[in-house]
Structure formats: structure tokens, C-alpha cells
Amino acid sequence: xxxxxxSTPNPATLKFLPGQTVMQAGSADFPAKEAAGAxxxxxxxxxxxxxxxxxxxxxxxxxxxxxxxxxxxxxxGVLGAILEHYQSGAPVLAADAAAQQTGHAEHSGPxxxxxxQIKELLxxxxxxAVAQDGxxxxxxxxxxxxxxxxxxxxxxxxxxxxxxxxMGIENLLRHYIPEVTEVxxxxxxx
Numbered sequence: 019x020x021x022x023x024x025s026t027p028n029p030a031t032l033k034f035l036p037g038q039t040v041m042q043a044g045s046a047d048f049p050a051k052e053a054a055g056a057x058x059x060x061x062x063x064x065x066x067x068x069x070x071x072x073x074x075x076x077x078x079x080x081x082x083x084x085x086x087x088x089x090x091x092x093x094x095g096v097l098g099a100i101l102e103h104y105q106s107g108a109p110v111l112a113a114d115a116a117a118q119q120t121g122h123a124e125h126s127g128p129x130x131x132x133x134x135q136i137k138e139l140l141x142x143x144x145x146x147a148v149a150q151d152g153x154x155x156x157x158x159x160x161x162x163x164x165x166x167x168x169x170x171x172x173x174x175x176x177x178x179x180x181x182x183x184x185m186g187i188e189n190l191l192r193h194y195i196p197e198v199t200e201v202x203x204x205x206x207x208x
Contacts, residue, residue, distance in 0.1 A: 019036065019037065019101060019104055019105075020037060021034055021035065021036050021037070021097055021100055021101065022034075022035040022037070023035070023093065023097075024152070026080065026151050026152040026153070027151055027178050028082075028151075028152075028153075028173070028178075028179075030070075030082050030083055030085070031071075031080050031081065031082045031083070031152055031153075031171065032080070032081055032083070032089055032093065032096075032152075033078050033079070033080050033151075033152035034078065034079040034080070034081060034096065034097070034100055035077065035078050036077075036078075036079070036100055036104060038077070038104075039076065039077055040059075040074050040075060040076065040077055040078060040079055040110060041074050041075060041076050041110065041111075044121050045073065045074055045075050045076070045121075045154045045170065045171070046060070046073070046074040046111060047071075047073050047074075047154075047170040047171065047174075048060040048064075048071065048072045048073070048074075049070075049071045049174065050070070050071065051064040051069075054072065055112075056111060056112050057072075057074065057110060057111050057112065058103065058106075058108040058109060058110070058111075058112065059072075059074065059079070059100070059103045059108070059110045059111075060072040060074065062099045062100075062102060062103045063079070063081060063096055063099045063100065063103075065099060066092060066095035066096050066099055067095075068083055068084045068087040068091070068092050069081055069082070069083065069084070069092065069096065070082045070083060070084045071174070073152070073153065073154070073170055073171030073174075074110060074111075075149055075152070075154065075171065076149070078149075078152060079100060080152035080153065080171040081096050082174075121156060122137050122140070122156050122157035125157075125159065125160060129160055129197070132160060132195060132197050132198075133157070133160050135194070135195050136157060136160060136165055136191060136195060136198070137157050139190060139191060139194055139195070140155065140156070140157055140167075140187075143190060144186075144187055144190070148173055148182075151173070152171050153169065153170055153171035153173030153174070154169075154170045154171055154173065155167050155168070155169055155170070155173055155187070156168045156170070158204045159204075163197060163198060163199035163200060164199065164200045164201070164202055165188075165191060165198055165200070165201045165202070166201075166202055166203070166204050167183065167187070167201060167202070167203055167204065168203070168204045169183075169203050169204075179203070180203075183201050183202070183203060184201070187201050188200060188201035
């Protein structure tokens with residue numbers, strides 16, 4: 019097995035491409051070691067000292083390192099952990115971990131048609147682009163013109179993520195959906 023690596027816009031993350039499917043559907047985010055119990059692959063990667071986060075995409079694994087750590091020292095350990103996992107034959111996710119797969123949040127209410135349009139634009143225009151950078155952005159909510167998005171993988175904590183949200187995604191959504199006035203990441207206020 020040959021595992022390729024790619025840098026991401028977030029200097030704290032590195033994208034690992036094992037050359038085969040990682041997630042059959044959706045994605046899974048493990049922002050801390052304690053959350054990795056649902057994934058034998060993520061658990062194995064977290065055994066590498068200095069790993070702070072693991073994100074599993076369709077055909078890639080994004081790993082976030084601790085501040086002050088150097089990829090030159092971490093990369094061999096992460097590559098070894100991924101290789102050991104695939105050689106072991108263990109599943110990427112435990113059988114009962116389907117709930118760990120991430121996707122768009124459900125929305126019920128008077129803005130249902132707007133939310134369908136938002137999710138469609140995210141799925142067709144935004145998510146494929148951010149997946150190339152080792153991350154994912156999913157719908158979290160819509161309230162009074164404000165779209166709340168959850169940033170994962172390389173997108174979480176990326177220095178350029180605010181610019182991506184405000185200049186890219188917000189402009190795209192406002193162009194196609196006049197009811198959208200602003201886009202915010204979950205948990206942050208602008």
C-alpha cells in the first residue's frame with residue numbers, strides 16, 4: 019500500500035490519501051482522542067504522540083497536529099498507523115458508529131424550502147471543493163437569514179476559514195438565495 023500526503027491550507031493539518039475508500043458514505047470527525055472510540059482507524063492514529071484531531075473523508079484522512087509539533091517527526095508515525103490499520107483488516111468505523119457519520123443537520127420549520135436550497139448548494143459547490151483541501155463544511159442551522167455551518171477536518175481552525183466563509187460561501191449563498199444575509203461558523207459570533 020502506498021499512502022500519499024498533501025498539504026492543506028491549514029498548516030496544522032495534513033491530508034493522507036491511502037489510495038482506497040476510507041468512508042463509504044459521509045464523513046467522521048474526531049476532534050479529540052476521547053471521541054475516537056467509534057473508529058479503530060482514528061484510535062490507532064491517536065496513538066501517535068502529537069496528534070490532536072482526525073477527520074475521515076470519502077478517500078482521505080486529515081490529521082491535525084498539536085501546536086509546536088513538526089510534521090517531519092509526526093508524519094512517519096501517522097503513515098505507520100494508517101498502514102497498520104489497513105493491514106489489520108479492522109473496520110474504519112465500529113459497527114454501531116453509524117451515528118458518528120456527519121452530515122447536514124435536520125431542519126424543521128417555516129424555512130424548509132430555503133434550507134433545501136442551502137444544502138443543495140453546499141453539496142454541489144462547496145463540499146467538493148473543501149474536500150480537496152482535506153475538510154468538510156456541513157449545514158448546522160438557519161435562523162433569520164443567518165446560515166450556521168460546522169467546519170471539520172482541515173477547515174476547523176484554518177487561518178483562511180473565516181475568509182472562505184465570508185468571501186466565498188456567504189457570497190455564493192447570498193447570490194442564489196436572497197433570503198440568506200450572513201454565514202457564520204457554529205459557535206463563533208462576528
